[in-house]
Amino acid sequence: MPNEAREAPSWRKREARVAFVFLAPAALGFLVFFAWPMVRGIYLSFTDYDLLTAPEFTGLDNYDRLLADDVFWNSLWVTLQYVLINIGVQTVVALLLAVLIHRLTRSVVIRGIILLPYLVSNVVVALLWYWMADFNLGILNEMLGWVGVDPQGFFGDPDMAIPTIALVNVWRHMGYTALLIFAGLTMINRDVYEAAAVDGASEVRIFFRITLPLLRPVLAMVLIITVIGSWQIFDTVAVATQGGPVDATRVVQYYIYDQAFTRFDMGYASAIAVVLFLILAGVAFAQLKLMRAGESDQA
Template sequence: MMKAGSNVSRARRRRKETLTGLLFVAPALVGFLVFYLLPTLRAIQISLTDWNLMRAPKFVGFANYTKLLGDENFWHSAWVTFAYVLYNIPIQTALGLLLAVLSDRLARAVSLRAVIIAPYLISNVVAALVWLMMLDPILGLVNGFLEIVGIGRQGFLASPDQAMVSVAAISTWRHTGLTALLFYAGLQAIPRHLYEAARLEGAGEWTMFHRITLPLLRPVLAFVLVTSLIGSFQVFDVIAVATAGGPSNSTRVILWYIYENAFKFNKMGYASAISVVLFVTLILVTLLQMRLLKADQSDLT
């Protein structure tokens, strides 16, 4: 009897804990359903229609997806987005890791980390406006400095050859601090005795970084690369404020092309089809990254 009563008590306690847990996650779950899952399902539905917002949607099946295959503007925007990713992620990741290691080894002051993270606290729109003024070919401070040192004024955001590099540089400036902070947090989880043992064996800084730091930072590195890649494929704010997809479509990334089709050309079905393709692509790329980086494994055992 006592055993049966104990089992009933444990079952009630588990149900109570489950209910409490569900109550805690309910707000986030409702937010996910309302703002993510339902809009995603609705976008998939709209992608199968021809809808210009002025009349009822007309079902066209996979016609929008077929159209994508021969759309030169779509492939151009995909290539521009890929170029942005190549400009942004490697430099951002390398700088963030460098800042994190230097902060961990040389200075652990909270004030230094606050300075590093400060650009990330500025919104994308504000950051774009600030750099739009600073990079102005005539009145910008950066071009004024370049002229003083004899390099000459540059087009930056107004030049087709420099616009995408400039946009990537703005994003790198804003997000490197967050990347560095994530790496710094990962470094704190690495046992210090490993470095002490390596020094006793005569290992130098590069050897310790290559043999200890990088392998043990793999889960954090995977998280940084996955989130950075997803964010890079969804770049929009800086483009909208600084270049509007120009000059000469040199910064016409996929998200800007989706925006144009949806709200400039009123092709909601086609824009939704591009969104779905981008969504599926990001899922596949994320799964590939997770597998290659072995994000579910850690050497801290």
């Protein structure tokens, strides 16, 4: 017994050293690429910094300027429109896809096909849809012409640009989101479905009374991931519209980029980034609380 007692702490120390070796690269990457840039960005938000000269501390000037910046508030509103369209459509479509896969087939091939758009680069997807939606030569307008509809300026019309960008990204991300939801569906005990079927419950009733309640923790996690990702929309806007027409697609991320690397106003760009971080933190916290993500209805 005494020998075993002495060996136990030694074994735990060796295990801790091995764990540290495996965790060290990830911890170092987090400190270098996330923690330090975040701290640096918060500091720069209180300065006047143009990338060429040393930062000059200005206190809350950048935040005062932000409150009176109509372009910033417009970018926030445009981003919110994008998020509502993108997340609303994407969640519904992905949920239906996941349920269909779960109830009808679990083919790996079908799952791979659904995931294919997500594996394509954001820039490539943006260019592809930009060409397909071209007013004069795009295949989408060509197809509309077959049914007697006039050509549409998908990316050039201020009223259509944001919905178009949102739906393009729905097409790209819905497969990945569907597979996340599908993973949650596989954790639901099939006996529950069999019992409901024996009781004569319809598929619609099973979906709303069994699937959705038991899927709530997974849906909460998926929504947090997708909402945060949607607020960070940049690539499609940068490639297809550059914030136009008339600021109709100037989302917050593109406005930050424009201030930092076009106007070289890094201090003000950092202040906008800090405000965006606070917004995302608040949204994520609200989602966790409202959807009770830490609770499960499965017994």
